[in-house]
Amino acid sequence: MKHFFTLGLSLSLTMGTAFGQCPPGETEVTMTIVTDRYGEETTWEVTGPGGTPVYGSGGPYTQQPANGEYPQPPVSFCVPDGSVLEITVDDTYGDGMCCAYGNGSWTISVGGVDVASGGTFASSETSSVVIGKDxxxxxxxxxxxxxxxxxxxxxxxxxxxxxxxxxxxxxxxxxxxxxxxxxxxxxxxxxxxxxxxxxxxxxxxxxxxxxxxxxxxxxxxxxxxxxxxxxxxxxATQSVSRVVVMEEFTSSTCPPCASFNAVLDPYLSSLNTNEPGSGIVAVKYQMDWPAPGNDPSYNQDGETRRAYYGVTGIPDPFVDGVDVTTGGTDDAIMEHMTKAAFVDLITSNTISGTTLTVDVELTPYADFPGSHKLFIAATENYYPYPASTTSQDEFHYAMRKVLPNGNGITLSALQAGVTQTETQSHTFTIGNPAQGNSNLWGSSMNNITVVTFIQNTSTGEILQGGISQVTTSIGENELDRGLSVFPNPSNGLVFLDVELEQSAQVSYQVFNALGEIVRTESRSTPAGGQRFTMDMSDLESGLYYVSVQSGDMRATRKVTLTR
Structure with missing residues (x-):
């Protein structure tokens, strides 16, 4: 399916005759169509208000052998001055004219002047234009x-x-x-x-x-x-700090996804994503395409979310329910972080064996129009997958289960001061993740973070996000508890104290404020307390993030360089 936009203007091809000039009292209107590969899906019609008269119509066009742009002959027709035109452009498949299979488009000119253009829509787009002043x-x-x-x-x-x-x-x-x-x-x-x-x-x-x-x-x-x-x-009666929700549709079989995630994941890590107190949470839905389409983390909950958004190409990021470009994801996150939220969303969890129980309490501070749903996503913080068919072999923030399912939980009307609560449980299987199941990649429940959010079902707007890290009685977040970075601020020489229950391979990465990796290292670390020295004196003054990872566990610390 395609993304739907209603544009300010649009027009269409006509039924056939091209006019060199129009008689007095009429103006020439020209529509130029460029189809993508699947021109047989595109039709259009230009009418007066209410559908009559029909001034012109066109399509379907010809299917082409390859992706690309295929210009069609421009078509002109005469329209009485003062007319109001209603324009409808349709795509039978539901993915518009652009851009997965070519940069298809349409352009309208009136009296030789281009007045509108478009092509990125879903099943249909409609608009109007006035021949005269409006x-x-x-x-x-x-x-x-x-x-x-x-x-x-x-x-x-x-x-x-x-x-x-x-x-x-x-x-x-x-x-x-x-x-x-x-x-x-x-x-x-x-x-x-x-x-x-x-x-x-x-x-x-x-x-x-x-x-x-x-x-x-x-x-x-x-x-x-x-x-x-x-x-x-x-x-609203009051506002609260917003927790931005970043969703991404991706796959271990998608080379462009690997390239995008190589930039996105360090950036998200630099923002302490999915960490308590952070202003952003992330959920990634692994898809079963492109070929060979064998990503083991694909399951029905991710497919349900894909269908809701109408995603037809990946990677496809969404920020607070808004579809954004891969190149504009960081700007969108920063923009949404500056916005206030008007719903308090408190998320907590308990663990009994491999059964996760999540409790959510939400309190709106205003009456919100429309229908809303609560989504509870159990994400796996990290897992390696060397069998990936792309350059990406480490995966973060992957959704393993939406509780109870990808359709979410329908809420009562959101009214100011009226608290709603919800409890959901799911029993996980440790190991053997495969398409269609929600099994965990890690060896324990320690690798789960619960992400919650409230979404308007009609507009897709996400009102607020929430987070709860899973805690178990043994070994929970031992890396985070045992990590110290000092002195802070530092003039360049930084000490890292790490304490582990058992020996492990520990990786260290340093990110700048833009999310770029400026230092990386991996060390075999014995059990117990260990101290390492990191020389950052060659870096410019500013804020940096030191990320330490060992197996399922991850911890991040901020460091300020003042030189």
Whole structure:
């Protein structure tokens, strides 16, 4: 399936005849289509409001022998001036025109000027364009739940017409009160958008509110139907620190995944991901493709999450439920870390043998619209897999089981101050992980971290994440307990004290603040207390992370260099 976006404009090919010029009172519209390999999936239609008249339609096109871009002949047709066009572009498979099988696209021009383009969507995208002047309200940039206090009203207006618009007026009113007006002098070109911000903020008070936004002051506006927008918001009683949730769809048979994880995993480690007190948690779902498709960690819970998001290509990272690019994952994480959360999510666990019991308590600080689910994912911190068909042979944050399953747990309506609790249990099998099961790679339960999160089932937005590390009575996190790094701050010479119950191979890595590995070493370490010296004097001053790993156990310490 494909990701779905509703774009500001779109248009389509016509039924066949190309016009050199149009008679007076009409304007030439041209659509250019570039298909991907599977052009037979693409069709389109351009109509008037409500589906009539049909000005043009096109497709399906021809399937090609290989992935790539395949331009189709541009098609033009004449449309009466002042017409409102409704455009629909469909893909029968549900993966749009871009980008897994070629960078397919469409481009619309009106009177020889490009006014819209696209191609990345799911099953369908729809939009409208006006042959003439039209400026409309496109969006209010407000979350469904916000903090109380001074709030700047921001949003976007879009020129959906074929003429530039210079100057307009906007007004916002809260709960039907006195409007706050502001004149804007910007010129918005056809097909362009303008981000606005009111100089007079709203003093937001706790509770539900409605924001009405009205656009005016555009002489000759042919489509007043998009001049108003209303949004409901809830102002929370308080906020809490956000725990960002990073999900990734990946595989041990996917070479691009290995390349991405070689950068992502050190970066996540530098952020103390899945460590108590960290601002980020991670869950990785191992897939059974591409060929040979034999990743042993693939199971139905991961497949259920893949189907929910509509993932068709990997690696595919998501940050707080938002699909992001591999190159933009770090920026997305940093952006979401700056956002407040309005749900308190407390996660704890107990162990009895190989049975894990998880207790979750969540308390919203505002009324949240829509339906929500709670997800409880048991992840394995680390395991080696030399049989991987790629360059990656060590795996981190891998989901082994979602409790009770990948569909999650349906919550009651999220209401301010109303606490909900949930308890789930699962008995694990140690060893022999294989496709379809949730068996653990490690030799004990010590290698599990429980990640929880609350997700809006309609929008995919994740409201808050949580974490609980599994604790057992013997040997739990002995590496973390026995690791000391000093002096801190340091001028370059750093001592590492490590204490182990038994001798083991211990690896050491140093990451800079960008998540880049700047030092790596592996040592055979005897049982008991040991001290090692690490010379970091060749590194620049700044913050670094020293990560120490032995078997299933991992510990990280921050070190500041001041030279």
């Amino acid at each position: 400026l409309g309200v496109a969006a209010l940039s407000m979350e469904a739940v916000i903090a109380q206090g001074s709030t700047t009203i921001e949003g976007t207006v879009a020129n959906n017409g074929t003429e530039p618009v210079s100057g307009f007026m906007l007004a916002y009113a809260v709960d039907g009160g006195t409007p706050v007006q502001q004149t804007f002098t910007a010129t918005v070109a056809p097909g362009a958008a303008y981000d606005f911000s009111f100089g007079t903020p709203w003093s937001a008070t706790v509770g539900p509110h409605s924001i009405d936004l009205t656009l005016s002051g555009v002489p000759g506006d042919l489509f007043p139907g998009n001049d108003m927008l209303m949004q409901n918001v809830n102002v």
